[in-house]
Each structure stands twice: as C-alpha cells, then as structure tokens.
Amino acid sequence: MTPPLPPAICVLGMGLIGGSLLRATGERLSVSGWSPSEGTRAAATAGGFLAHAELEEALAWAVRYDALVVLAAPLTAFDTLLRKITRYAPEVLLTDVGSVKSGVAQQVSAIVPRARYIGGHPMAGTAESGFAAADARLFADAAWVTCLDDGSRMETWDLVAGLALAVGSRVVPCTAIDHDLAVARVSHLPHLLALALAQVAELGGPLALSLAAGSFTDGTRVAGTRPELLRAMLESNREPLVDAADDALGILGVARASLASTGSLERISTGGHAAREGYNHRNDGLTEFELVDPTAADLIAIGAAGGHLTELTRTDTGRTVRGLSHPA
Secondary structure, eight states, X not given: OOOOOOSEEEEEOOSHHHHHHHHHHTTTSEEEEEOSOHHHHHHHHHTTOEEESSHHHHHHHHHHHTOEEEEOSOGGGHHHHHHHHHHHOTTOEEEEOXXXXXXXXXHHHHXXXXXXXXXXXXXXXXXXXXXXXXXXXXXXTOEEEEEOOTTXXXXXXXXXXXXXXXXXXXXXXXXXXXXXXXXXXXXIHHHHHHHHHHHHHHHTHHHHHHHOOHHHHHHHGGGGSOHHHHHHHHHTTHHHHHXXXXXXXXXXXXXXXXXXXXXXXXXXXXXXXXHHHHHHTTTTTOEEEEEEXXXXXXXXXXXXXXXXXXXXXEETTEEEEEEEEOOO
C-alpha cells in the first residue's frame, strides 16, 4: 500500500542529499528546489526540475502547495534559512536531513515555533558532493531516522516517514539525543578517524602512499569529503563525539601499551573481531510486527531495539505501522 505523502516537497539545498531527493520523488510528487548557486540551479533546471533563484520565492511556492520543506543545506546555513522561514512561511510543514538532530530541534523550536516539524536523517551518502553526484537510488534500503518525542506532531511524522518509505528507506524512529549519541559512534567518529588515518599515511612519505591499498582506501574514503562539510557535521555533535573519541583513544591506548610491553595485540584483535561479528549479525532474530495507532513512545522503542518500519498506512480512523524488530 502507498504510504501517506505530502502534497509536494520543496528542497532547500540541492547538493548530494537534496538533489537525490528531488530525483527520487520528481516522478510522483510536485517538487521544487532552491540553491544559492547559479550553477546548481542551472543543472537542476536542465534535469527538468523547478529551481528557485530566490529563497522567498521557494517559500511562497511551498505555502501555495502546502509542501513539505526539506532543509538540505549545510548545517551552518540552517539559522539563516529558519529565519527566512519564520518570516515567510511560519506554519510550514518542515523536516531536515541534517546529521545532528538535537541542535536542529532546538533551533527550530526557538526560531520557527509554529512550524509543523519532524527531524529526519537519511543514513546515506558518498564522499562526493553537489547536484552532479545526486542519485535517485541513494536512499534505497538506507536507514532514515525520524525523530519523535512526547510533543511530536504525529500527522507530520506520517508525512516524513511516508516520504522516507516511498524512496525505499527503512524508517528508524528515535529521539533526537539518542540519534546524536548513536551517530557519534557509527558515523562521526569514523569520519574523524579517517582524517587521522589519511594524515598518518602522509607522514610515511611517498613509499607509504604508493603501497596504500584496500584497507587504506576503505578506511579513509570519507576523508575526501569537503572539509567545511565535515567540520559542520562533527563540530555540531561535539559532546557525544568527544565521548566516542575518548572510548576509541582508550582502546588504542591499551593496545599501544600492550604492543610496546609484551608485543601482543590479542585484546584489541579479539574484541574488535567480536564487535564486527555482532554488527554482521545485528539483524538475526528480527521478527515482524504490526502496531495500530502506536504512540511516539511505542515507535521510539522500536528504534531503540534495533528495529525499523517497512510500511505505514493511514486512514481517517488512525495509522498502522509494520516492520521488523527484536522481541522486547
């Protein structure tokens, strides 16, 4: 069954994620986008998309069609965008695809308190950026976080979750803080370590770089992301990332001390292998579920248990969600 969808979407920022969202939805929804870059707008227009040159024009379009506005610009641009939204579209349907959720939720609450907002984060991307890298298949089978709390507007959540399902993603409901704590460990720390690994290799000189193969290229792939985008992501999740980095440094410190004293790396090798095996089998034991009119707390519990939603239907009398989760 078709999930509930917004009447239209207006994407503010047409880079990799925003451009991919336009490509993934353009055949089934009315879509438009905005970018401050003339080159990006020209590329989007050449691709058959309505690309607004003025932000006010894009927001007027969103109000006219009751569109879901998607903040897809860099996190550093959100403050400016939200101040425009509160002036021109204060009650708009609103979501974002930012990689940090608590800070954005606070910004929205402070600047656009009347917006119908649900935070989101598709766990998809590449080291490439810009509209030219956009791909309609980017979100296929990706986890798409939808943030909830006791005060969330469930009617808006339906539309954000429905959009994620429509582009092929698995919907993972969770709170904003739980999202930030989790991505600090599985996304932000790997980016930080990739930056360090690239520099360590460079210190080895031309010979080291000439011998670099799969383990190096896999481990440093995301270091190829534009530095300003990396900084915006990592610095916006500072406290959870510091905690994750402390854990990593502690593990490396023990390994370094053991290697220097006894020559053994048994502890880190067995522990790391076991942790990776746990990741490989993370979906073992998932079972199907169906919930009728779940509360925000019910949905958050699904995400916390490692589960996700695969189907959402809504009628005049309520909503039904289906998916996979570990038994409580």
